[in-house]
Structure formats: structure tokens, C-alpha cells
Amino acid sequence: MSEQQAYLLLIDDDESFGQLMVRALARRGWPVERLHNANAVETWLDVPPPHLPERVVLDLNLAGDSGLRLLPRLREVLPDSKILVLTGFASIATAVDAIKLGADNYLAKPASADDILHALDDLEPNLEQAAPEAPMSVRRLAWEHIQRVLAEHDGNISATARALNMHRRTLQRMLAKKPVSR
Amino acid sequence: MSEQQAYLLLIDDDESFGQLMVRALARRGWPVERLHNANAVETWLDVPPPHLPERVVLDLNLAGDSGLRLLPRLREVLPDSKILVLTGFASIATAVDAIKLGADNYLAKPASADDILHALDDLEPNLEQAAPEAPMSVRRLAWEHIQRVLAEHDGNISATARALNMHRRTLQRMLAKKPVSR
DNA sequence: ATGCGATGCGTCAATGTGCCGCAGGATAGA
DNA sequence: TCTATCCTGCGGCACATTGACGCATCGCAT
Numbered sequence A, B: 001m002s003e004q005q006a007y008l009l010l011i012d013d014d015e016s017f018g019q020l021m022v023r024a025l026a027r028r029g030w031p032v033e034r035l036h037n038a039n040a041v042e043t044w045l046d047v048p049p050p051h052l053p054e055r056v057v058l059d060l061n062l063a064g065d066s067g068l069r070l071l072p073r074l075r076e077v078l079p080d081s082k083i084l085v086l087t088g089f090a091s092i093a094t095a096v097d098a099i100k101l102g103a104d105n106y107l108a109k110p111a112s113a114d115d116i117l118h119a120l121d122d123l124e125p126n127l128e129q130a131a132p133e134a135p136m137s138v139r140r141l142a143w144e145h146i147q148r149v150l151a152e153h154d155g156n157i158s159a160t161a162r163a164l165n166m167h168r169r170t171l172q173r174m175l176a177k178k179p180v181s182r
Numbered sequence C: 001a002t003g004c005g006a007t008g009c010g011t012c013a014a015t016g017t018g019c020c021g022c023a024g025g026a027t028a029g030a
Numbered sequence D: 001t002c003t004a005t006c007c008t009g010c011g012g013c014a015c016a017t018t019g020a021c022g023c024a025t026c027g028c029a030t
Helices: A015-027 A038-046 A066-077 A092-100 A113-121 A138-152 A157-164 A168-176 B015-027 B038-046 B067-077 B092-100 B113-121 B138-152 B157-164 B168-176
Strands: A008-011 A032-035 A055-059 A082-087 A105-108 B008-011 B032-035 B055-059 B082-087 B105-108
Touching: A008 A015, A015 A032, A015 A113, A032 A038, A038 A066, A055 A066, A055 A113, A066 A082, A066 A092, A082 A092, A082 A113, A092 A105, A092 A138, A092 B092, A092 B105, A105 A113, A105 B092, A138 A157, A138 A168, A138 B138, A157 A168, B008 B015, B015 B032, B015 B113, B032 B038, B038 B067, B055 B067, B055 B113, B067 B082, B067 B092, B082 B092, B082 B113, B092 B105, B105 B113, B138 B157, B138 B168, B157 B168
Parallel strands: A008 A032, A008 A055, A055 A082, A082 A105, B008 B032, B008 B055, B055 B082, B082 B105
Antiparallel strands: none
């Protein structure tokens, strides 16, 4: 029988983003299989198909980082696949965790299909990566800190606000605007 | 023969910060060996001492080339040491690379001695339980960060505001009121 | 003397934050 | 099933902070 075609497994529960991505990836020659939520991934992992994906994009945009929980088993079932973690709430803490848990790369949304494919291909650490010209802005620092504490509290906004001694409403508003550039 | 004492290797070229850290770590029971620049690290790596450090703190802000470059050899010479990468210019990209290159953890400045020791001890990815530490409030964190950057710029408010990508007037106002609050 | 950048400060409009309240969802126990 | 609790998203409003602009002053090197 003929060799089966390589494909990409997209784990993502954002419907519109997911469909867009499927199309964009297909246009670039990647057949995409999709899983829409953590449960689907669990059952998929319980009985993996004979033909395994060559690449995996794991979106952990869900409340809390339950997506990270899936990583170890994913890596176990797919020792040779390239796994990319994608998130709209990127932080250094979760990036570090993701790599430790076996991800090959980590990307912050918004990311284009090209960004994603590039991140999956270009896995070698860049030694030249000089330090960015400026220190972290206060905003970025605050964002990182909040993400860390949020993670420590399993994504519980109220508890995080209490721990941070800030108002729940304020935290909520901060989290509502996704991109914290600088 | 007597067992030699575990010690920590601090690789950092910021004189004031380094001395502070050495003292703070000593107060917490860690003898510290220090290397002040990339060259010193190179020669140290060429002829490592018989008694190797148990923990390493590598500051990426080494003058000249990136401290990231040193990581692979460090890891090679010290397969069993805990290596923490510390940087005032944190970014997700360098965090990912640092972990890939063998760092056990990655921390952004400003970081206290306690932060550092904690980061060196708590290497497990944050899946299950959260560290029960009391998080700093965002305000206090911001204040400390500002103080640090301000110091790095010799107290130059305009330059600091530029580096932090914030308004000079705003920085000025923040500094005007002393109460650091929480 | 002249130019340049840093500093302190006033003002005003645009944003952000503290605080209150409410409705809906999830959950644990009676 | 009913109920008490906790969390969440969100509207609204008064007050606080920030961004942007301008201006006078000061130290310093040319």
C-alpha cells in the first residue's frame, strides 16, 4: 500500500479561528485534522489512529491552561511529531512550562498560518538572539506577573484579584484586552 | 575526607547587582562563586574546577555577546547542576531558547534572592498545584522594576522613560509620590 | 555665547480604576 | 429538587491617572 500523506493536527476550540487556520494551512499544502476540545483530545489519545500526525498545533486559549495538561500525553503518543503551542495569552511562565513539557516551540497569537508553519520548521534555538534593546515595559511586566499569578490560581479571576490586592473588575478588564504589546 | 560544600555559581557582570545578590544568597546559606564576564566563563569552562557548583545563575545581560551562547557548554560541563537563566530583557523567544538549550528555568528581572532560589527549586511545570507564595501586587512590582531601570540609567528620568516606553511626565509623577503602596 | 538635553510643573482631554449592583452558571449539601 | 455559595461578565458612575503639549530653568560641552 502507498505511503500515507503527512498531516497536521490542530487542537483548538475557537471555531472561527480554527476554520480559518484549516483553510490557510490547506492552501499551503497541509491536510489538517482537527480536535475541538480537551475531551476530544483525551479520547483521541486513548486510541490513537494508526496514521499519526507529523505536526501538532496545540492552542491553549481555554480558560486556565488545561491545554498544558495535554502536552505530556501528546508528547508520549507522538514522540516524533513537531508540537507547537499557540496561545492568545502568552507569558514567559507558560512558555517555559510548555517547552519543559515537551513542546517544540511556543507562539503567541495573533499568528498567521505562515508564522505557525515557520515556528514548526525553525526549531533551532537562535544563539545570536541578543537581548531586546529595551527592558520590559511596566505594562509587559505587569502582564507577565498577572499571568503567573493567574496560573497559580488555576485561572480563578476572583482569587487572583484578591491575591494581587486589586479589584476583580479591573483584572477582568485588563484580561479582556488580549494583546499586551508593550 | 570531608564532603565539600555545595555552592552556587553566579555569572553576572553587573557589579552592584551581583554584590547584592552574593550577600543576599549568602544570608540564605548559599556560598557563591562569581564570574564577571563571558571570557571568565570561557576559561572556567576550559578547565573546570574539581568541585562543581550545584546551582548556576546565568545573567544574560553579559556585555558583548549573548549569554545564551554559553548555555550549551555550561550544560555539558554541568549535566547535573540546576541552571537558572536570569535576564532584565526578558522575552518569550529567549525564554523558549534558554529552556531548549538546557536551562532549568528562566526568570525576568527584577528578581529577589528568594525569587531566584525559588525558581531554582521549583522546576516542575505548573500543572498540578500552585506555589503558595504571596504574590507581589502589580503596583509594587512596577515600582521595583522602575527603580531598577532608573538605576541602570543613572537616575536619568528622561532616558528611563524612553527605555520603559512610558511618558516622561508619568514617570515623573510616579516618582514624585514616595509611598510605594502595595 | 549658543545649542542640547534634562528637569519640574501646569493644564486639559482621554483613559483607566474603584466600587456598587445584578443576573446567570456551576457546585455542594440538605 | 431546592438552596446557599462562589465565580463570572458586564453596565454605570465618580474619581484618579495618563498622554500630550508647552514653558522656564539649569548644567554642560562646544
